[in-house]
Amino acid sequence: MSPLRTAGLPVAALAAAGIAGIGYAIAETHLFTLRTAELAILPPGSSPKRILHLSDLHMTPNQRDKQRWVADLDRLEPDLVVGTGDFLADRHAINPVLDALAPLLERPGVFTLGSNDYLAPRPFNPARYFLGPSRLDAGRRILPWQDLVAGLTRRGWVDLDNRAVRLDLTGWTIDSRGVNDPHIELDRYDMVAGPFDPSATLRLGVTHAPYRRVLEPMAGDGASLILAGHTHGGQLRVPGYGALVTNCDIDRARARGVSSYTGFGSMGEHTAAMNVSAGLGCSPYAPIRFACRPEASLLLLRAVDEPSGH
Numbered sequence: 001m002s003p004l005r006t007a008g009l010p011v012a013a014l015a016a017a018g019i020a021g022i023g024y025a026i027a028e029t030h031l032f033t034l035r036t037a038e039l040a041i042l043p044p045g046s047s048p049k050r051i052l053h054l055s056d057l058h059m060t061p062n063q064r065d066k067q068r069w070v071a072d073l074d075r076l077e078p079d080l081v082v083g084t085g086d087f088l089a090d091r092h093a094i095n096p097v098l099d100a101l102a103p104l105l106e107r108p109g110v111f112t113l114g115s116n117d118y119l120a121p122r123p124f125n126p127a128r129y130f131l132g133p134s135r136l137d138a139g140r141r142i143l144p145w146q147d148l149v150a151g152l153t154r155r156g157w158v159d160l161d162n163r164a165v166r167l168d169l170t171g172w173t174i175d176s177r178g179v180n181d182p183h184i185e186l187d188r189y190d191m192v193a194g195p196f197d198p199s200a201t202l203r204l205g206v207t208h209a210p211y212r213r214v215l216e217p218m219a220g221d222g223a224s225l226i227l228a229g230h231t232h233g234g235q236l237r238v239p240g241y242g243a244l245v246t247n248c249d250i251d252r253a254r255a256r257g258v259s260s261y262t263g264f265g266s267m268g269e270h271t272a273a274m275n276v277s278a279g280l281g282c283s284p285y286a287p288i289r290f291a292c293r294p295e296a297s298l299l300l301l302r303a304v305d306e307p308s309g310h
């Protein structure tokens, strides 16, 4: 048997495994998952609240399964919905996004935008992520993001891009603030800086990309909860190791899920709970996920003095 022939078998096996892996990674982009977490962060005596955290839909008009799945999340009956940006991946996706969100837009909601709401996707080399946070490509077309903002705010959701807003809801109050996307340096935390209202039921900080220069003052100003997206959870995770990259400057361990962040600000040193969503989509030019299912998060908030499970 020639050396070429003996070498051919493992090469063929490797090629088959690679094709199967890519096939699975494409299929995983449709395996939408709800991740649930309990957080004991409300003041003593508070009644439980449910926050639905959506991020990184990267919607295109033909993604009907994702649109149906998002619309069905209304059955969870959240008390607040938070969208942390990258809703769009196509200039014609605004109505599909608004239609998918329609039931949830009947509920209280806040949002920030991400870079992909402003700029249409373009082909890129995913390997560049391993060289550090991605940079903007020149020549990306501007998306009609103003129509997205108008559609969300017309239904009552609150735009937190470099804004702070107090929400007086039935049975609870939220002191909320957010920044425009730090990944493209639109964040102006100075416009919302200062101590959170300690009497609010929830002190909420929102950002698309979880950069430390935003997380630190948000936590230090007394946020009880910070929500972010952008990382896609690493998008390609190694089982047992986790995310390889975050596409920003937080550590890999916090690329997805609940953690905490300690910062120093007007409240001195303070620690906030943090949820980073792996998001529900990805660039149409890199439609793969591995060991990192597309997700929405349901955060079950309870009082610090309330035992788990109540």
Ligand SMILES: [Fe+2]
Binding pocket: 056, 058, 086, 114, 116, 230, 231, 232, 279
């Ligand atoms: Fe994204």
